Amino acid sequence: MLLALLPLISIMFMIFVLKKSSIFTGIVACMLTAAIALSPIFNSNIMNLTEPIIKSFLTTSIIAYILFFGIFLFHLMDKAGAIKGIASSITKATNDKIYQILILALGLSPLIESVSGFGLAVIVIAPLLIALGFSPIQSSLIALVSLCIIPWGTLAMGTIIGATLGNVELEKMGMGSALMCIPIYIYYALVVVYIGVGLSALKKRLFTILFVGFLLGASVWLCNRFVSVELAGLFGSLAVISVLFLMIKQQNKKTSSTSKLEKESNSIKNIMPYLLLIVLLFISRIVIPLKEYLSNTWTLTIEKYNFELSILYSPGFFLFIVCIFTIFFYRLQAFEIRESSISTFKKCYPVILTTFLYVVVSEIMSEAKMIQLLSLLAAQSFGQFYVFISPLVGAIGGFLTGSNTASNTMFIRLQTETALHIGMSPILVACAQNVSSSLMTMVNPSRVALSCSVCKIRSHENEIQKKMLFVGLGTLAIILIELLLLFIFQ
Template identity: 70%
Template sequence: MLKIIFALLPLLSILFMIFVLKKSSILTGITACIITTVIAISPVFNTSIKILPEPITKSFLTTSIIVYILFFGILLFHLMEKAGAIDGIASSITTATNDKIYQVLILALGLSPLIEAVSGFGLAVIVIAPILIALGYSPIQSSVIALISLCIIPWGTLALGTIIGATLGDIPLQELGMGSALMSIPIYVYFAVLVAYIGAGKEALKESIFQVLFIGFLLGFSVWICNRFASVELAGIFGSLTVIVVIFLLIKLKSKGSNLTQESPISFLKNVSPYLLLILLLFTSRIIHPIKNFLSGIFNISIEKYNFQLALLYSPGFFLMLVCLFTLFLFRLNRSAIIDSIKLTINKCYPVILTTFLYIVVSEIMSEAKMIEILSSTAAQSFGQFFIFIAPLIGATGGFLTGSNTASNTMFIRLQTETAVQVGISPVLIACAQNVSSSFMTMVNPSRVALSCSVCKISTLENDIQNKLAFVGIGTLTIIFIELAIIYSLF
């Protein structure tokens, strides 16, 4: 019992500092590292201090994968923003139709997921919320819709959180991606109905219910298709672009021609061309086997002792770097714009990178000291096969508190998968439940809500928005529980 209590302390300290003391994620991570180290070398676990450099080294190597992808993903967003491409895409979308249903769907399930898939960090809120207000939506409507629009998070920043989850949980990436996509399809339908209801009202939703349900299903299905036949990293971009294209086609059919085509299709294509190039590069590198084998076979960093491997030319980070260079030349950005973009990227990257590193250190030390093994055994004995219904709550807690699927998966996915193995449940299923519940609860995270309220200039209503998002989160978790109950009853 003493070991169980002490094994829980690192996780409880994280929850206490974030939720009760409301401390920053960096301070929380540092404190958790110290507590975990002290417990690991204490007489309770009696771990030799000599082996502690190993989990720190492992954590550094894992974090390097994140840095490679994250830096160029954020940089691409800021370069496109400086070039006016983001505003150009938004303008093309918002002038395409006056139909509120199509407006809100194309922004919340199209443009926002597209931005989030490449940039992450909730940056899509900064783009989407002002557009909604400019279109006549109230600040409260705009804030809530913008937060719900962060729905592509399992595949945000080219599926970074899912990749880390697969790595730490020892789960095949494609299986985790496909399973997460299948679980997300009903949730995307739910989100489509929600944003249509909030943005256009009950009557408009009734009139367009089939289109709304179809668009929600389309996002989920296209994400699954990409996970299955192309790549997990590409799924968020592919799904969001599919939604944008299909809605434009629906608009054209309804109005016999949209403003987009009358305005400047060439300008629109130029603005989205960095995303299109990224899709092309990722698609060819994942589908065409000679190219795949060539890129994954050269310039590899491999350290067998730490089970680490990074294919520099096959990683999404390499293709993001190429697209960043393409964006520089396409929009002829000047030196000042480039320097500003790099500064903004560094400012946004370093807190998340440092936080993620600290959480991975906690996870690795807990694993080295056998704390995770003890906790998973205890959970297995306490809940048995009913642990399947506990897994989403653990994932949701991580997503809500950290606001990051990467951080949440870092903290909990190893515990989840090891417990699943002990109770005889598919570790892939539990990993999917962790990944999906964690991702969708990040939109309820207080810092995300504060960002949205700040952009919409309704900071005094932050508690009201938080409560509204809490109901959205409860609805999301209910869908996940129903899905798991169906799977449990069948198998």
């Protein structure tokens, strides 16, 4: 049993204690896992290990397809000034500090993360908060908490991979994760406002703050339920931005109609690529004949490895179309496209390589029956109470790797197989894994370091880390309460 657990222990030890990079950790973990699998205890054949590596490569190719064009779109829009334009229109819309915080933290940040992922929203949000008069420490904390849409980040890539590896239905996992997130988003709305303006100001606008948090969660759930999992983050963030702008307009009616028209025209121009992406994904998921055509045309299938990629139906294809549209719409120059490509590659390859290495570890553990052994042991040790352990496992994965995709890759198969052993719903455990893993990535040391670097407060990194740890513990407490209620009333 200890040998089966050793790959996971080694990953935690190298990241948390030795503070090694994710890539170095992944390489060592792969070699260690392979050595354990080939040992007399598990007695795997060396030829059998080629299959997990090929499976891992194929799984990672799905991730790379979406991730590359998602980050490329962000850099293209950044070169065109669209990202700054969106931010400027939001920050100039009101002088109300609470509205500014809510729009940036629960609107703009989720909008950017939904398409790009990788914590890029911090780079945009934190400087804006500082420019609006918030202290660097406040800005750093709010920017980190604003990474709340990660279950649906990069068009729900981590959730999609989790559902695939955990052998659960994507739609049910998306809806369950969204339902679990509703009270958490209310909690985050309270947290970011408290950080920004304090308790007394929060109390005066309590209903508005609670409503905005609920709106984000409810919008995400509605999109998961009736449209698609991939679009949920985009839909939720745009719903929050739209509603908050309507509330601001009710509060401020001094702007002339001409000025309003100019602002609205510029705002629409800046978000046009996102709007096109929403329309394309929406039509492809709702119009059944088109959905069937795209799903069955240019489909790469390898039955031996249970692999299928619908090239035209994948979100990566629609991101590619929107990238082409963005280049022509904003009339980007060749050097701007080249610089965007280089920046995208630099951000992509470490994520893709790290994910591949963690998938290899997971696949080798599964091939050598290590995961089955660990899940059986967990079922025997905790029984029905394992449901309360599952979010802790997910939280550890998210905290250590800083990636929901990597965490789900490492742990979700263990989680769902344990659930089957104890007669529980794999969907419930998968959702607990997905949500806790996603939301604890904001506490990851590398994310904290990024935020402190952007805000130029590296000397306060430990302070920010401790405060974010409290935010993470609050998140876990909410998830555990939700699971307790389900456990009591099931």
